[in-house]
Amino acid sequence: MxxxxxxxxxxxxxxxxxxxxxxxxxxxxxxxxxxxxxxxxxxxxxxxxxxxxxxxxxxxxxxxxxxxxxxxxxxxxxxxxxxxxxxxxxxxxxxxxxxxxxxxxxxxxxxxxxxxxxxxxxxxxxxxxxxxxxxxxxxxxxxxxxxxxxxxxxxxxxxxxxxxxxxxxxxxxxxxxxxxxxxxxxxxxxxxxxxxxxxxxxxxxDVRSAEFTKYAANAMLATRISFMNEMANLADRVGADIEAVRQGIGSDPRIGYSFLYAGCGYGGSCFPKDVQALERTAREYDQDLLILRAVEQVNNHQKYILGRKIVERFGEDLAGRHFAVWGLAFKPNTDDMREAPARVLLQELVSRGATVAVYDPVAMDEAKRVLALDFDGKPDLLSRIRFSETPDDAAQDADALVIVTEWKAFRSPDFERLKRQLKAPVIFDGRNLFEPEVMSDSGIEYHGIGRSAAVRA
Known part of the structure; x- marks a missing residue:
């Protein structure tokens, strides 16, 4: 054809x-x-x-x-x-x-x-x-x-x-x-x-139902993500392990395991845009989509979770601190930086006085482009971000490592070498790539999302 x-x-x-x-x-x-x-x-x-x-x-x-x-x-x-x-x-x-x-x-x-x-x-x-x-x-x-x-x-x-x-x-x-x-x-x-x-x-x-199906599908997936992120934040407070919770509820066939991973928020070209567009459509018909409004609010809030954990650990003033960030794209296997949580994190770290070394397997060029836009008119802040050629280069002499994107290349690092590279063995894991028990055995201070109980265990 x-x-x-x-x-x-x-x-x-x-x-x-x-x-x-x-x-x-x-x-x-x-x-x-x-x-x-x-x-x-x-x-x-x-x-x-x-x-x-x-x-x-x-x-x-x-x-x-x-x-x-x-x-x-x-x-x-x-x-x-x-x-x-x-x-x-x-x-x-x-x-x-x-x-x-x-x-x-x-x-x-x-x-x-x-x-x-x-x-x-x-x-x-x-x-x-x-x-x-x-x-x-x-x-x-x-x-x-x-x-x-x-x-x-x-x-x-x-x-x-x-x-x-x-x-x-x-x-x-x-x-x-x-x-x-x-x-x-x-x-x-x-x-x-x-x-x-x-x-x-x-x-x-019919045509209208097909148009609606796409938005409803993305809204449902975004809802599952925000729901689990909200549960993860509560798990940190009450002393539960969100990974254990995920497995417990995901085993229910009515729920399943997909899109139940807690993290530092969703991004990309679809979920944020489509949730907003569906809310806008609802307003045109005098409807208020309360759940989707909450989904968007939770996700916007979640993009600051890593920054808050870092501030809780190092204090409000990060002047003189240096951090390594692994992962810039909103998800692995893409160079897409649209609505990426890394952009929010970098803004917060440098605005508090920190310097940052960043690495992503494929998104470095796109990151340079979008971060130049994010920091337009603020060259002093942009200069605090260094683009590294390797993960090891980014980690060298950092006060802590922050993981934002769950690339496979980040899943099994040499923790002993990583400890030698970092000033102090501290990891903030925005995608729960590592097991807290393994981190503890390796002598690494570990901050995941919703995993405080596992750390104490």
Whole structure:
């Protein structure tokens, strides 16, 4: 099939590459010429395991092309995937300007029937706005061409996006029930047929329900994270071990183990943005989502938990103190720094007078970019942050090591060497990578999240 992908970010690039891997002829469009130049030169503008190989293979086969030519992109695909960004607006709502611009371009240049697929995460009712934008452009041209707008939200985890796309646990598709919608349903069924050979993974529904499904899924996962973080903070106070609690409740099949790990808060491009957007949608309908409001408040609070633990240990004034920070990206296997807890921690440490040496396996360049923005106009504070080439280099002569991202490379360090590198053997573990008993046996002062009982034990 002939497919057009509008937008070559995380979602668009993964979607385009994986659909090409299945044998489709895919045209990826982006208005960012630099990004297209990188892709055409064989580079990848994001870090995503396995993606570079899929892109290279399908460019070599001639099934995957990249361009800024809008008209050619619209002419190419019978199916037009809109996979552009929907950043949060000032009021927390999803900014749809890029989605609607893509829709208008489709309306300006289409010459035959198109299935227009909203792949971006968009609020309920966006398909109506996309449909209206396309129709308005067709009316300007006095064209009566048919089209149908479909909702097909993505469920891709950064760091495992290629695997998630190629082996989906579910495919959600929302179609209209008119004649054009039935035609779109046949097209989408054919497109996703390779994923349904062993068993049916597609959930068919109306468009608004599909749009809502994506937000509800992310809101549920964010809720589980904030719930466990709140329980962890209480566990520290009452003398319980949150890891024991996690195993105890996770063994209940009604609960399960996923997204029950306590830590220093969630970040990234999805959960913070989508929770806010869903709350904004609720307000438009005079609803107050009390649980989600609390989820967001808990997460914002949790991003300061490591800073508070450090202050409790070393005092309010950190002048003269030096800390090592391992992990900057909001999660492992990505260089994404959006809403990353490390950004909050670094702001707090340097504003209290400390210096910091930081290390991340892949996010160093992106960290330099975003931290320059975070500390814009405050060069004296930014100068307190040193970017290290190795974890050992970061740890050298630090008053304590702080772990913010749970990279596999951090899970089994040489603790004896680490003790020699640090001024004092102190670790603040924002992801509970280590067992308190092991730390105690190693002679390391250990501060986890919700693990005070295990430390005392």
């Amino acid at each position: 002939r497919i057009t992908i509008i937008g070559t970010g995380y979602v668009g690039l993964v979607t385009g590459a994986c659909l090409a891997e299945l044998g489709n002829d895919v045209f990826c469009l982006d208005v960012d010429q630099k990004k297209i130049d990188v892709l055409n030169a064989g580079g990848i503008p994001i870090h995503e395991p396995g993606l570079a190989e899929v892109v290279a293979r399908n460019r070599g086969y001639g099934r995957l092309k990249f361009s800024t030519d809008i008209e050619a992109a619209v002419q190419h695909g019978d199916v037009q995937f809109i996979a552009v960004g929907t950043p949060p607006d000032e009021d927390g709502s999803a900014d749809l300007q890029y989605v609607l611009a893509a829709a208008r371009n489709i309306g300006r240049h289409m010459r035959d029937f198109k299935v227009v697929v909203d792949k971006s995460t968009v609020p309920v009712g966006t398909a109506d706005r996309v449909r209206a934008a396309i129709r308005e452009e067709l009316d300007k041209r006095a064209e009566k061409l048919g089209f149908s707008v479909v909702s097909n939200p993505e469920f891709l985890k950064e760091g495992a996006a290629v695997e998630d796309f190629m082996r989906p646990d579910r495919i959600v598709i929302g179609c209209d029930d008119d004649a054009e919608g039935e035609q779109a349903r046949r097209v989408m069924r054919k497109l996703y047929a390779p994923f349904n050979r062993n068993h049916e993974r597609t959930f068919w529904m």
